[in-house]
Amino acid sequence: MALIRLNRWQHLDVQCLPAKLHLYPDKITQAVADCVADHRADYDAIHVLYADCGTGGLLQAKCQELGVDMIAGPHCYAFFEGNDRFATLAEDEFTAFYLTDFLVRQFDAFVWRPMGLDKHPQLRDMYFGHYTKLVYQAQTNDPQLDEKARQSAARLGLAYERRFTGYGELADFMQKAAN
Known part of the structure; x- marks a missing residue:
């Protein structure tokens, strides 16, 4: 939401899912799939702003199945830091x-x-x-x-x-x- 405000992107919408899903990663994939299904007809493209977040690759597989783009990374800490830099630091x-x-x-x-x-x-x-x-x-x-x-x-x-x-x-x- 902050990036939309900062860049004045009026043609992007963000649908936030409950943050508490991070406490239950096994529920993330279905919640994202449901959200995509609910909004697919409303948009030309849908982009998923979740990284893997503990889904064990299930979210990435679902996004591929649904034909939606997903941000790369094992979790938000990695994409905020930069995935390559985070991988190096994680060592x-x-x-x-x-x-x-x-x-x-x-x-x-x-x-x-x-x-x-x-x-x-x-x-x-x-x-x-x-x-x-x-x-x-x-x-x-x-x-x-x-x-x-x-x-x-x-x-x-x-x-x-x-x-x-x-x-x-x-x-x-x-x-x-x-x-």
Whole structure:
């Protein structure tokens, strides 16, 4: 939505699916297929802004079957960072926990509470004991989000790193869709 506003693309629409689908990756493929079916007659082209997001390749296969273009990548962290760069960094950062602007804003709703840390804080070390740092992939420059990301790292007992990624390959993908 931010990229549409920033680029003044009035000929693109975005249909958002519930973000909580990321907590249940087995439901993503069907939700995307249903959305494509619901909107296919309304558009000349449909582009899926989900990466694989834990579907094990099922989403990519479904998008190919449906004849719709899908952004490349195993997850949004990779396409925000840049898929090639993320793959290179992942070799050294397999103990990093990533947050995007959205996840920083929704940390309690998508990390803290679903993992039961609000009621059982002792689980923190079980879940995050092998992580070494929290990497905040900032899409925007927002001091309040930076501080909230820093606090999230502290709550998880992790070192903090902020990287400005902007919208990465999502911006490129949407630019191609806009043309």
